[in-house]
Amino acid sequence: MTLSERDLQVIWHPYTQMQTAAAPIGIVRGEGACVYAEDGTKYIDAVSSWWVNIHGHAHPYIAQKVAEQLMKLEHVIFAGFTHQGAVELAERLLAILPSNQKKAFYSDNGSTAVEVAIKMCLQYWHNKGEQRTKIVAFKNAYHGDTFGAMSVSGRSAFTAAFDSLLFDVEFIDLPDASNLADIKAYITSIKSQISSFIFEPLVQGSAGMVMYEAAYLDELLAHCKAEGILLIADEVFTGFGRTGKNFACDHLQTQPDIMCFSKGLTGGTMAFGLTTCTQDIYNAFLSDDKLKTLFHGHSYTANPVACAAALASLDLFLHPSVQENIDRIVAAHQAFAVRINGHRSVRSTRQTGTIIAIEWETGNNTSYFSSLRDKLYHYFLDAGIILRPLGNIVYILPPYCITNEELNYIYSKIEHALDEI
Numbered sequence: 073m074t075l076s077e078r079d080l081q082v083i084w085h086p087y088t089q090m091q092t093a094a095a096p097i098g099i100v101r102g103e104g105a106c107v108y109a110e111d112g113t114k115y116i117d118a119v120s121s122w123w124v125n126i127h128g129h130a131h132p133y134i135a136q137k138v139a140e141q142l143m144k145l146e147h148v149i150f151a152g153f154t155h156q157g158a159v160e161l162a163e164r165l166l167a168i169l170p171s172n173q174k175k176a177f178y179s180d181n182g183s184t185a186v187e188v189a190i191k192m193c194l195q196y197w198h199n200k201g202e203q204r205t206k207i208v209a210f211k212n213a214y215h216g217d218t219f220g221a222m223s224v225s226g227r228s229a230f231t232a233a234f235d236s237l238l239f240d241v242e243f244i245d246l247p248d249a250s251n252l253a254d255i256k257a258y259i260t261s262i263k264s265q266i267s268s269f270i271f272e273p274l275v276q277g278s279a280g281m282v283m284y285e286a287a288y289l290d291e292l293l294a295h296c297k298a299e300g301i302l303l304i305a306d307e308v309f310t311g312f313g314r315t316g317k318n319f320a321c322d323h324l325q326t327q328p329d330i331m332c333f334s335k336g337l338t339g340g341t342m343a344f345g346l347t348t349c350t351q352d353i354y355n356a357f358l359s360d361d362k363l364k365t366l367f368h369g370h371s372y373t374a375n376p377v378a379c380a381a382a383l384a385s386l387d388l389f390l391h392p393s394v395q396e397n398i399d400r401i402v403a404a405h406q407a408f409a410v411r412i413n414g415h416r417s418v419r420s421t422r423q424t425g426t427i428i429a430i431e432w433e434t435g436n437n438t439s440y441f442s443s444l445r446d447k448l449y450h451y452f453l454d455a456g457i458i459l460r461p462l463g464n465i466v467y468i469l470p471p472y473c474i475t476n477e478e479l480n481y482i483y484s485k486i487e488h489a490l491d492e493i
């Protein structure tokens with residue numbers, strides 16, 4: 073039996089309607105921007121395996137560092153103990169984050185990084201004896217799939233079964249020239265109850281690669297800060313070069329109080345989460361009173377192997393050739409957008425850094441569940457490209473090592489699809 077056949081007997085896949093989904097493709101190895109199936113088919117991973125991969129698959133340098141770490145120390149309890157990788161990773165990351173980020177709290181994935189951020193904010197006010205229990209978030213936000221992260225995410229078909237159990241959140245529109253003054257006034261009117269504001273800076277990935285301007289976000293953040301509201305930048309998706317700079321917050325003047333990271337943190341090698349915060353937030357938990365402790369942790373907190381993968385990924389990431397690759401992808405995307413804008417099947421294109429999104433013309437059926445999405449998905453798979461359209465939005469966000477030849481192949485197949493579908 074193939075992997076694919078054996079899988080169907082025993083596995084339940086994420087975000088998959090198991091009754092109607094095609095059998096999964098068994099992947100046996102990866103190299104560069106490509107993965108290889110058990111039948112020998114090569115696929116270009118144009119979505120970086122759900123946005124996590126930045127240096128390509130099975131990178132030998134990361135593999136080497138992970139292997140060395142496994143021979144030295146695979147794991148140790150992280151309460152009462154520490155280790156080289158956890159300390160060094162915190163030192164090196166804090167040095168390149170916005171200068172107010174002073175402390176690192178490790179967890180396991182993006183959702184847990186967000187849970188930690190939310191709990192830090194709520195307990196910050198609790199420890200100070202203030203009743204600030206509400207959180208502000210953007211409509212259509214996505215911050216993860218656990219209950220707290222789901223609560224601060226937009227209500228949608230994905231949350232419908234749980235909506236009555238999610239805690240109340242003040243949802244606001246993305247800021248633009250027309251609504252910024254109203255949003256600021258609204259925030260001021262409710263500020264005494266608000267603990268924090270969580271946002272995906274510049275790009276709302278899961279919402280359909282929705283992009284908005286740094287300048288308006290910056291003004292909104294400055295306003296929230298002036299009103300005493302804590303700012304949580306969810307950089308789980310935008311971190312590590314996706315937006316063209318190291319972090320999306322590098323496009324902003326106002327520094328967040330808390331930042332969340334995961335996807336690119338280990339270069340796409342393994343699950344890991346990180347929440348960083350300011351000295352002020354950290355200080356609010358310092359007390360002789362044990363009840364002011366942040367009571368949160370996971371069995372695998374600061375796993376040394378994950379730290380080794382993240383450190384190796386960081387070594388690669390900070391090499392100038394990576395920024396050159398990012399700049400090359402940015403320029404290639406720009407030229408591609410110019411070429412296809414005006415095509416009858418293109419409603420619009422948008423780009424932030426290495427992310428380009430093409431909104432397909434659909435008449436009026438734009439649902440995620442539309443047949444267009446499945447048609448496009450299978451069209452690209454048949455062409456040896458992994459693209460996962462969000463409804464009628466086709467986006468490319470490749471590993472930074474993708475070659476020009478691979479990029480051009482993806483562009484040409486999208487152009488064919490625009491003509492044919």
Ligand SMILES: *Cc1c(COP(=O)(O)O)cnc(C)c1O
Pocket residue numbers: 181182183184186214215216217272277278306307308309310334335
């Ligand atoms: C993917 C994502 C998350 C959740 O991360 P997981 O590791 O999938 O739990 C949170 N926030 C944003 C912005 C994301 O894109």
